[in-house]
Amino acid sequence: MSREITLSKAVNEALAEEMRRDERVFIIGEDVAEAGTPFKILSGLVEEFGTDRVIDTPIAEPGFMGLAVGAAMTGMRPVVDLMFGDFLFLIMDQLCNQAAKAHYMSGGKLSVPLVVRTNLGATRRSAAQHSQSLHALVAHIPGLKIAMPSSAYEAKGLLKTAIRDNNPVVIFEDKLMYQDKAFVPAEEYLLPFGKAKVLREGTDITLIATSSMRQVCEKAANMLSDDGISAEVIDPRTIVPLDEQGLLASVKKTSRAIVVDEGHQNYGITGEIASRLTEKAFYHLDAPVVRMGAMSVPVPFSPALEDLTVPSAVKVADMALRLCAGETIHAL
Amino acid sequence: MSREITLSKAVNEALAEEMRRDERVFIIGEDVAEAGTPFKILSGLVEEFGTDRVIDTPIAEPGFMGLAVGAAMTGMRPVVDLMFGDFLFLIMDQLCNQAAKAHYMSGGKLSVPLVVRTNLGATRRSAAQHSQSLHALVAHIPGLKIAMPSSAYEAKGLLKTAIRDNNPVVIFEDKLMYQDKAFVPAEEYLLPFGKAKVLREGTDITLIATSSMRQVCEKAANMLSDDGISAEVIDPRTIVPLDEQGLLASVKKTSRAIVVDEGHQNYGITGEIASRLTEKAFYHLDAPVVRMGAMSVPVPFSPALEDLTVPSAVKVADMALRLCAGETIHAL
């Protein structure tokens, strides 16, 4: 049995289920208790689990991230609520120098089973410090796993998997998707890391879409079908680990690909994904893999500018058409 | 007239010259004054410029980075001494949320002319928190320029350019190169950003080498010439901006390329550089561009393990031979 619920509700369910299952799981962050976060995602949890397991902190991201590392090292399973992905910059030392490395540096003696729940996504008119999509930064750090749910279904299944993982996991939710609904099983389920999902089968071109770009690529695929182009849409779901096999299978079939991601394109994740595909499917490609990331500018506040910085369905469809028409995209 | 000096001396000269030229330039960081940093790079500067312009701070990286941003906004030109590149994680918010975005967010009214001098490089037996090469993180952030000198000559010329730049610049020195000598003009000179340098001409394959990987690639090129392979070695010098034209000219000539960098390969800078080359030289390439980054593991302390994590001349030469022999590197 499956019902339609919002991504926000899906996250709430995942947390509630895991907290019921395992008393070591707790939530820590700013305004997570009575307020249930500014996005109201956690509503009801403090009532069920109490303030001992849904812990409101002072505005001290490095501090509560550090506490989470220590709690995880000593047997608990913290879920850190980082209100905005932009605040990752504040917790980088505790996350990347401490949490990510402790297991390796201790030769396997210490482990840090924790989850950092945060978000990404622009076009919310929140300006440069509340709109970034910073998953590329943490994807680069050995020892961290990175999940990027693209709907309520993935959000629930990946978060439950993250909470049960014995490593530090950073999961990015698209803050513009919190109210979007998707079919989610009533029964418990988990989604494996490192397994991409083909969202729509196609034969002419592969659209690789992370998180917020899933809806963009699905729209683009619809537009393309009107033009007689059959686009395959595939969601990696996790970028660390990355399901190379899954992506390659699709690209080898279609021989063309566009990697679409909301992080800044320059030195972002599209370069890594495109490179891996090029290295391993080079002789199957009719054209270079195209990357479409967010514009490499700080996110502007003005609506007139902000919308220009993020890949849109129209732009993706247009690019796909040109690719399929054999046009050289990057002619110098 | 040119003389051989160490990279350490070259940096020292660049700072002294710029501080004499412009009273707004000052140095701020830990043990930069009497101690002249643990690497002794700044020896003599406090004697010449005094403690007002060579400022010892408490061990508070986020704090003095923040001070530097405010000082830069109000007319000074700070050179922040970040003792180890691994501490970048601590200053990310002030560097990336504040310094990098202030000019854009203010519509051009505020500017933040500062330099963060730090380092990269493993194999110094300093373990996971003192050996990282984290340039990929800052290269991803719009508003920052990133310089990666590959010898004393570049270190001096790029640092002087960085200090005169009106934007935040992060310059990574290879901490293992501080005692390495190179010919450096006695006369003043600056090196432009965004202009790559061909260090050695070749026709069969292009080795793109950043910072510490320059020596590795030059050694590899020597080995290759014994095998009758003519390798071109090119140093981007800055990765933001990146001299696409320069790199493409070389790759189009040789039709094969390896990008060698000491940052972790996974989601590091090699993906961006390889992608740009593939996009714009696709039809000139005989084989996919190969990436050789550092192993995506925390840097191990044990000498027996640490040396395995960094690209070596032998590995690069071997890879080049296989490429030139037409071998498919990434067969699945």
Add this chain to the structure above:
Amino acid sequence: MAKTKTNTEDYLRMYRQMVRIRAFEDQANQLYLSAKMPGLTHMYSGQEAIAVGICEALTVEDRITSTHRGHGHCVAKGAEFKQMFCELLGKAEGYCRGKGGSMHIADQANGNLGANAIVGGSMGIATGAALTSKRMGKDFVAVCFFGDGATAQGLWYEVMNMAALWKLPVIYVCENNGYSEYTRTDEVVAGSLTARAEAFGIEAHKIDGQDVLAVNKIANELVARARKGEGPFFIELETYRYHGHHVGDINRDYYRTKEEEAEWKNVRDPITNFGKWLESEGITSAEELVTMNDEIRADAEAAVKYALDAPYPDASEVDAHVFVGVEHGLSYLDGAVT
């Protein structure tokens, strides 16, 4: 901007500036409620005596750093309604060409180094400005505004330590409005805020933030002393925000009572009380104050209308201002000389 004017002028300008802030926020709130404002914004209403009492003690050369709740600081430091509303609406004539918006509004011509969307994010910037003043032999001071919640950020302690060691002309101003978002201050602040500053050897004062004369008095005193090199200083001001954490925070019962809100608005309103005092002192009359209020409201409405009709920045500006001296940041990234 030497201060050669009678107290009367000072008093009336302080009143006027407080009313201007209130009027600005009322209009901003209306813009949100009528769905004409992009995004959310944080109202300063209720805290006017602090921004005005402090900024009236400053010259145009003195620098301030502001917060996500920054409209009050911006107005008090000398900004105009038109450019401010244009910024809030993302228009090209805004102080930041619409690129910053409410949370990043800056007005460096008047010494406002900008609002900040990172809580505590400007503490280093203000301290660095003070470093410039001292090292370059300028005589401006820097005032760092922040909220009670921001005192949880470690950055504050790092920069207080350096400011104290180096005797920098910076004044840390904590507007304690009793809440950080939806959390009561006493739930997240252990010990004493003034003691935290004093532990670094920094002189600290706790003042009623609803009394503009008390705020202005301590500000004049400490600014003068900071100029003489006696800084840094810390001031904690007790105050209250009338609206929600942001304009969208309408139902607040779960974290604070209507009674509490009413008490502050009815009994401790800084504008009403200062107005009464001005009358009782015979400095002005009720009529004059009404007229002033009406004029200011009219100004604000006119500015809103102007901003609503003003043009957005041109699309070509999207990659301008990424780098100083580079017209288009995107082409620059590829090493294309610009």
Add this chain to the structure above:
Amino acid sequence: MAKTKTNTEDYLRMYRQMVRIRAFEDQANQLYLSAKMPGLTHMYSGQEAIAVGICEALTVEDRITSTHRGHGHCVAKGAEFKQMFCELLGKAEGYCRGKGGSMHIADQANGNLGANAIVGGSMGIATGAALTSKRMGKDFVAVCFFGDGATAQGLWYEVMNMAALWKLPVIYVCENNGYSEYTRTDEVVAGSLTARAEAFGIEAHKIDGQDVLAVNKIANELVARARKGEGPFFIELETYRYHGHHVGDINRDYYRTKEEEAEWKNVRDPITNFGKWLESEGITSAEELVTMNDEIRADAEAAVKYALDAPYPDASEVDAHVFVGVEHGLSYLDGAVT
């Protein structure tokens, strides 16, 4: 590890542990001087009374976090010479299989959550361990060791605030050895360290760090009270490091005098003075102490020899332990199921 033993045993074990630390460091320093040690390391010599006085008040379940100068804490919390020297030399039998080295040595079996190469980097970890103790109803306490220089890190103030608000069983132990690297403490610390903790409502004590009995007395008292939920606490201990900042810091005249070093070594050495006291109290004799010292030195030498001959980890371990439950991290990155 319940403590049912006479004081005599306690005293002798404290002395013994201090000597073990000194002996370990002497060997480590020799390894560096004879170019047998990879990289650099930071000597704990001179500060032994602190690690021993504190750790003797702890059970094996109690957790500690350590620093870059961590050999003393590691020994005092129960570690063995062999695995420690193996770790310093990057050998497979080291506590961390040679992957961590001196700056990351950890011994979680004895409750040592690890040294840390980020100054202040373990303050959150120790506080988080205390959170576990409280939330999971355990009764272990956490001790966070750090130096005077680390008090400049904002992280400390962030976690003190939470520890105080939530009454966590954590004890912050600042080993004030007068220097951070090559800088005198008074040049980088404004105000008072104890006042900084007290400002968060945390009880603070300042103790002579060279007197192992004084250290152990306050530790016993505060550990017991922390177990009862009366924490957190802060202790500042005055001490001195005999060697340079690290083994390579040989010429120190530019930042401290030979006289100062001699004074501490000759007049305030914690081992010599405690040994004298043990004799004067008739608890032991000079001969017994000499024998003990000889035995320990012999142990240390044997352990060094063992470690020098021990094998390095196999190359295949280079990408082990990147992820828990993944044998080879590199293949895992590509989604290859492991």
